[in-house]
Amino acid sequence: MHYQPRPDDIAFLVFDVLQAPAFLQTLPGQAETDAPLMAQILDAAAQFAGKVVAPLNASGDAVGCRWAQGEVTTPPGFADAYRAFWQAGWPALAAAPEDGGQGLPRLLEIVLYEWLHAANHAWTMAPGLIHGAYECLKQHGSAALQAQYLAPLASGEWLPTMCLTEAQAGSDLGLVQTLAQPVDDAGAIPDEHRIRGSKIFASNAEHDLSDNILHLVLARLPGAAPGPKGLSLFLVPKRLPGGTRNAVHCERIEEKMGLHGSATCQMRFDDATGWLVGERGAGLAAMFLMMNAARLMVAGQGMGLLDAAWQKAHAYAHERRQMRAPGARPASRGDSDRADLLIEHPAMRRILDVQRCWIDGGRVLAYRTALLLDAAHEHPDAAQRAQAQRWCSLVTPVLKAAWTRQGFEGASDCLQVFGGHGYVREWGVEQHVRDARVAMIYEGSNEIQAIDLLVRKVLPDQGLGLAQLLRSLHAELDPKLAFDAQLRAAMAEFDVLTAEVIDAAQADAQLPYAVADDYLQALALLLLGWAWSRIARTPGADAARWQQPLQALRTRVLPQLDLRIDLVRRQMPKAALRQSEH
Incomplete structure (x- = not known):
């Protein structure tokens, strides 16, 4: 019942869908980062997360931390696992070589921590802040502070x-x-x-x-x-x-x-x-450098914990027999009372496929964001750096809010697959539900993420930056494909919605705050659709592993976009709606 990372899934998304090595080699610091090197690191990361960290998850939850006279003792095995973690060089993966780091792409770090959070969220809370704190000290710390603290922070020796x-x-x-x-x-x-x-x-x-x-x-x-x-x-x-x-x-x-x-x-x-x-007086600016780095990692927490809950539910659905599946025929005379596997019941398949849709689509978006974080710092072309920074600024709050929400709600849906067994500790899925809930709150609550997106990033430039981002995604879609044509139409409709919100905000300053959550969720669905378009157009995506969640996206998830757009419009005065366009 321990979480086990699946490097083959990640390899398909990283190497085939996103073509990450070719992109990274356009950056001066990553010229030698190739697919074999990345695959080797991912395989080693999967082994560490699955064999060292995951087995401590249930026992760590049961024992918990202990406080006595100002000292805190972590659960048995946690300290040994952490010592092995930093001594193996994992915290220094993306740190600069001059600070003792390995200078590898942020993408590898994001995958590593997604797996670690899925394997053992509580244990990973400790090293999860290392990179953000390292960047904060590297960008804002004095030479004396850097000389004293940067190297042990980059290595993870000090937390x-x-x-x-x-x-x-x-x-x-x-x-x-x-x-x-x-x-x-x-x-x-x-x-x-x-x-x-x-x-x-x-x-x-x-x-x-x-x-x-x-x-x-x-x-x-x-x-x-x-x-x-x-x-x-x-x-x-x-x-x-x-x-x-x-x-x-x-x-x-x-x-x-x-x-x-x-x-x-x-x-x-x-x-x-x-x-x-x-x-x-610039403390918040320095701290937000750390918090923004943490927000992408928190989005990965949502994906990782959802994947962990999905793994348990998927395995259970392939083992547990319960009632006859609708439309099933007895295998032979006298076998009419045979119970079918849960996976044969449409309701259970729907739950599982919907979660896979969010997990895999979210990974494409999060991994692309990680690539563009490096591009925003290293790309030799200033226009490319600006474009990368625009993506990271706009997409990070969407990832944090939408995928931590789905991480919690989807883990609860996975618990449903177990029925009553999911509500007891023995099966472990209830821990994922409890652990996932806090990610919607910390590092800026999801409501704050929605306000950040709409009020602080879309309204100030009258939606220009977001429009440019969506145009770049629109250009990648193939209008000859029915699914891509549907997405292009949805993006056009979202452009209209954005213009309506901008118009309405001029008369009602509170309105953007009222509609921000639904606006963010609508954008999340658009981005999710784009991510799956990338997956669907990649050779090898015709396997059932990818086609089943794609079908769930089309029939169960993407139709929610119309609902979200409608919810935004219902909160606006009719005078703000551009009736001629819909």
Whole structure:
């Protein structure tokens, strides 16, 4: 019942559908990244996730983390597995060679962490923030901080954590009250501060997985402006240079619905020593570099946990016999009471095929985003860099919101395949449902992702960037194919919808916030359709493995696009609708 990655599925999407090696070799830093190298790394990653991390999932959930006198003990086996993980070089996969990394494409890291989250979400919460924290320190840290902390962070020897949330400051970080007092002593290190305050919901802010923990803390300097513009970012290590313990205390860990093997901590900073990261008052900008990197990984959590739930449900449906399937004929006289396998029942096939549709289509989108993240930094052509950045900016909130939602709802549907057995712990699928729920909340709730997409990215440029993105996808579709023609028509209709929302927003400032969720879900369905068009036009996609979820997309999933568009329009005044066009 342990999750087992399937490298062959990923290889088809990465090498055949996306042609990733050819794309990567257009980037200066990836000229030597070829298919054999990528396949070798993926095979090794699958082995580690399936054989080392996955077997700890159920026991980690049952035992959970333990807090005693400010110290946190992770479940048995977690620390050993993490030591093997970082010593094998996995955290350094995409880090720069000058920092001790391997300089490999972000795509491989995204696949690795998708599998790790599917295998054991709670365990993977600890290393899941490494790359984002590494990028934050590399882009904004002083030379002194980088010299001290960048290499052990890149290698994973020391683990990071984000300390943002306070009891009165959840999504509204402008309410943060933690204070940072500059140190004026002659012997102080430049940018040294004393941090005082409390944080909650800090994942893995205390544990026994690594010798040091690097807390990235949002705090307010004396005289700073109120609200988010007054926040600065500080690196506050658990252990200071020389090994002495900093004044950082874990006061308790939360009892949660899921992720029992990951400690969610309440932290207290008693004039703890920390150093400024980036500019004063620019803490959110530096932190969002970390959070944006995390959001793509959280989308992968949704896909991975959905895949884990699907694997269990798929196996169960091929073993469990229950009632006669509609239209089935007795195999022989006297066999009329024979029960059929669950997979022979249309309702069960529908559940399973719909989830595969979301998993595989989401992977195409997430992996393309990972490729374009590298292109946005490395492509020699400025126009290509801008186009890649546009895709990442617009598609990342869609992936995070739509696929974490489907990760939870789809895992619940997979539980349904088990009937009553799914509701008990023995089969393991109920853990996926519990673990998946939080991904809709953290790293910016799904509602915030929808607002980010529509209010902060579509409206400011009157939809120009999104229109350019959709035009590029539209151009890839083959109008001679019925499915592609349907998608082209849907994209045209979505363009009209966007124009209507922009018009209506000028008269009603609240309207974009009201329709943002449905707008994002509509765009997610369009992108999902495009991803499956890419799959369908790839040689080898005629196998039943790919045709069954494609059929589910056409008959069960994509028709929801009309509903989402209608839900947006029903919230707009009739005067804003362009009646001549529909």
